[in-house]
Amino acid sequence: SAATADLERAGLTDWPEQPVPSEVRVAPGGRPVTVYPALVDEGTSVAIRALRTPVAQRRSTWAATRRLLQLSTPSPLKAVVRQLPARTKLGLQASPAGSVPELLEDCVQAAIDMVLTDGGGPPRDRAGFRALQADARARLVPLTGEMVTLVEPALAAAREVQQLLDAARGLSDDTLADLRGQLQGLVFPGFVSATGRARLPDLPRYLRGMLHRLERIPAAVARDAVAMTRVHAVHDEYRQLAAQLPDDPAVRAIRWLLEELRISLFAQSLGTRGQVSEKRIYRAMDEIAPTG
Template sequence: MARLLALSLPDQRRYLQKQLPGLKALGLQYAARGDAPRLQADLIDAIFRHTLVDDQPIVRTATLFQERLEGRGQLFERGQRLVAALTEALKTATRIEILLAKLVSPPVQATRMDIDAQLQWLFRARFVTQIEAPWLMSYARYLKAIDYRLDKLPGNLARENENLAKVARFQTRLTGLSVEQRRLAGEFEWLLQEYRVSLFAQPVGTRVPISEKRLEKAWTELESALR
């Protein structure tokens, strides 16, 4: 549906491609990680989806389709916010990777590998096309939480390892799912990201209330859905 709406608004799409502040710079910033032009195109698609499709009733008639097009006035503003959020996230990710390269002592290798894996998951190929707006807009906060975690790491290894073990309990369960099951575990994946924030960087704050008990409940519900 997002594609059909975008095809019906070619002028708005071209305007976003040419005039959206920071879009070209974001592509350059991302180039070391992957396909920058693909990211930029995916981002434009995501702006249409977030603005005109997500969290709205399914369009089943031509009248509803035309009504949905009336939301085009929000595209530019939504695009600005998304580009700003991802720009901040990528900037922080680059700083984090520099810090990770300095973690060479054996006691912190588990932390380094955990954060490496988290970054790879967050910035996986075509990530912009796979993620709903609220979680994508949380990227800067997730990266801020990782930055905070690394800042507090010296002298905090005992607590760090305790929290690593707590996260690993749930991460291992996800790893055991099939590819198809993993696709259905999207909401749980994001709750686990929020759980990470609550454990490693509580002052940063979470988007939703989260605890080990809540995560266990979410896992039980996911297991039921997968049966």
């Protein structure tokens, strides 16, 4: 709007010279409102735009900082691919997560997110951005290589699950839909950066839990159906919460608790990360649910 025109910029390929204010009061048409200036990723550059909420501001500025780091840091991919064993290169083929170049680019995004996380998030000024750039230049090759190494076992397990699902006979439509939905929620184009370094090591266990469940269903159809109903009840509640609080880190944490709940119900022998139960998940959701 005209009220924020002084603030807004486009075509930036470096951190803005002047610090971006965290909030601005404007009065379009004489009605005062608070807007939240943010950096916005525009692909080959970033812009400054006034957004409506602090949540949108945080999310947008993070993605735009990631883009600026990517634009100003040499791509680590040549060096990473050169170091990959032939077995790993093979393991990246035929992935449910898109083409190999897309998958590798996703690993770079996840590596930049690690640099950002370790640096305390988007900087406040250009000097802070310079420090992030130096860190990215020093660490992107090893960090991207680490992401690829973590992704390989998840892709191998996802392929096994997909093969079993394709060959499955005698499963109810509900069970098949549940398993397919779970697989698509774990491994998809962009899953490496969406999952993040902290949870990537858990993906193979969640996928092995699916294999375990598929092996056991024929001998325990009724028990599986009851467990699935329990998972869906919690999941429905979670979906409502996620719609109310998009991009909330506490909501993301609950999303992983749901995967742990599935392990506890369908593949107990694999063990869970921490204690998990429906009651604990409901309590965690109650603690962060908006009131009123």
